[in-house]
Amino acid sequence: MMVTARRLRSIGWMATLVVCVALVMVLAFRVNALRSQVHQSDAKIVALKQETMYLETEFETRANQQQLKNWNDVEFGYVAPVATQYLDNERELASYAKPVEAGAPAPIRVASADDAVVAAAAFPAMVSPLTGRPVSEASDAVDHVAVTAPVAHDDSDAPRPAHKVAAASGLAGLGDRLATVHHAARDSAKTPAHKVAAKGLAAKDKGSKARDAKALAAKKAAGQKVKSARAPVEKSPSRAFAGRAVRPKDRFASADRTSAVGHRHAGNGTPLIKLALKDAKTVK
């Protein structure tokens, strides 16, 4: 028994030795396998880099200055931009916006989906999670314009919740409401903007026509822009208006025009902000 134990022990040692040797060999094989894999990948990387360089060079060759010039002469006819095509800043860009004058023709509106259909489509109402009442985009718009309008807020007058203001709203009355905001801007000292907006909501029953959803979107966007465009306008009048003094009540309108430029250029060509200004006039 003793002998067996001793033998077992020595066999155990031997086995351990063999296992260690085997492990070392496995490690070595594994390392070598990995190494050759890395070598292969390396070679592949080099081949791909060379291929990239090859393609790059081919591209550079096919698109070299002389070739581009030849293409331009035959196909494109691009010329260097002239001084008038450069704008220094947003103010200069804004100077291209033309103020709407009295008696100006109605802005051309491009064909799109029938507004009446859009208005009648009755988008599913968004319900406020707090009150369970429908929250329309109109309330957002009113909220937003109220914030951005240059109105000296009467602090004592607690602002009314947006959803209350918008409770009775529908797409039909949007034009009135948005237009009234301009009115608010002009008489800013007298009436806080959100009150005015509410007044506008109330006025929707007075036979105002259905306004299109596009005007809503446009006005909303314009309202957002007003916030950013206002500051520079107030600091110093833009070059376009430098000739005449900018009256305080004109300022806001100027800012509106400023922001309109971007929309006109970015959108489908419809001078959206002009539309809104026109509405302002009709309501006034």
Add this chain to the structure above:
Amino acid sequence: MNATSPPGAPNASRPSAIGPSAISGATATGRLYLANLRQRSLQTARKRLMWVVVGFVFFTLTAFVRIGQLGFVSQTPDHGAAADALVPPRAEITDRNGVPLARAFPAYSLWFNPKALGPKGQPLVKTPEEVARALVQIFPDEDYADLFAKLKAGKPTYLRRRVLPEEANKIFALGEPALEFPRETQRFYPQGSLAAHVLGYVDEEGHGKLGMEEVLDARLIDPAHRAEPVALSIDARAQGAMEDELSRGMLETHAKGAAGIILDVDTGEVIALASLPSFDPNRGDLARNALVFNRASNQVYELGSTFKPFTIASAIDAGVVTDMAVRYPATPLKIDGFTIHDSHAFGASLNVPEALIHSSNIVTAQVADKLGGQRLRDTMIALGMNARPTIELPAKGFPIWPKGEWPRLRTMTVSYGHGIAVTPLHLAAGYAALVNGGIWRPTTLFKVDPAHAPEGRRVFQASTSARIRQLLRLIVVDGTGKKADASGFRVGGKTGSAEKAGSHGSGYRNKTAIIATFAAAFPMDRPRYVVIAMLDEPQATQLTSGQRTAAWNTAPVVSRVIARTGPLLGVVPDGRRDVDVSDLTPLVANGDGE
């Protein structure tokens, strides 16, 4: 029995293992034997144990050493060989924005291997005539007779050094195994002939010739540095625009040649340097002809009226001209039996601004006369007009420089750019000093960090430079340089139309052979770049309204170059800015002239 005991058993177990036999033989000899046996067994056991331990230690050490070696010594598989494959045999040359202008490229070449079909087989499947004809169809510029002779001779040789992939495909379609396309690393210029005179080319031995390839030869093939590309100061886009407009100007006027330079006035960096007609550095084998001659840095010309601003600046600097309103007689000036004329009469008298606007030789000569030869000469020396231009290129022309004291007549002719011949690069460096506040800096083809621009040397006072900026702008607004006025770029400059001297000192007999130069800088309210355009012997054509002077041919070239390159070089055109010339405007009567 003892022999059967396990060799590696521990010593403690030994007495019990041998115990019974020791008791059975109870003699002294037996005991001794047994003790001896025990001793030996113990030794054997220890020895074996030692071997086992050594084995363990050995393998453990081996394992640790291996792990250590893997972990610390041997880096991740040797990248050297693979990375070496990516290092080009000759470093790349790029423009200032990293656009490759010259690179080592494994291009195909066309090799004729007559032994491809076996040592005894026919070299070609088809007849040499057919193959040669097919090859000429693929390469129209190849010579049929030459190809035919090579194919018929049946000796291994290059048929063409560089073959494009699609051409290789066409050759492959011929089905001739003897036509092989080994890929060889060659020097390739992706932009073709663009900036050929700046770059140069590489010969068959792999050494650079002519341009920066020659200058940088050692650096480009240095194993330690060839992985990093060398950036030049050239802007490939500006260079392209310059070459394009110059070649247009050449075609419009049937000129013999043209040169153009765009120079950064603050750092002396050459943004574009063009010499036309040019050559294709990709065909270095064909580049051994007159086309490799660099007109911008190697050819010297009498650059004519473009020198007048140097004279005026020198006079203002020296206090000779203090009042711009002073009028000088403008009637032909007789001196030492030689009469100085203007292109046409400008009335009885002109002031300095008018003299520059109308480019009056007579008034400039009088100003130079008052200034004196020595001071004009000193200015010219300070502007580097008496030595080869400072540029890295090997092609640097030595000016024709009047030696010794300048007599009165020489001073007067030099004042309007005759009797002294320099390269257009000299002129560019001089104009940079005129407009940048008065500092002359060496021109360079290497990128310069604006913060570490060479100090240069002061040639003119800053106030003189400011005055010259006004005058140069006035020339473009009201004078001979009107056609150079790129809208919004506030260009200022001076025309120069110098008759070429006849051969063997025969004077200026050929009135139709002129060098038309326009030297401009922009924007004049804060000059950034000097632009020089020069046409060699432009002809009067319909496109130049029947004129051959610089106002009609090189000024429009400069205007178009500035309009195209200005925005690329960071100058935004602005119609509301300009250098203030209101103090000079009242002194100028309206009128044109050359």
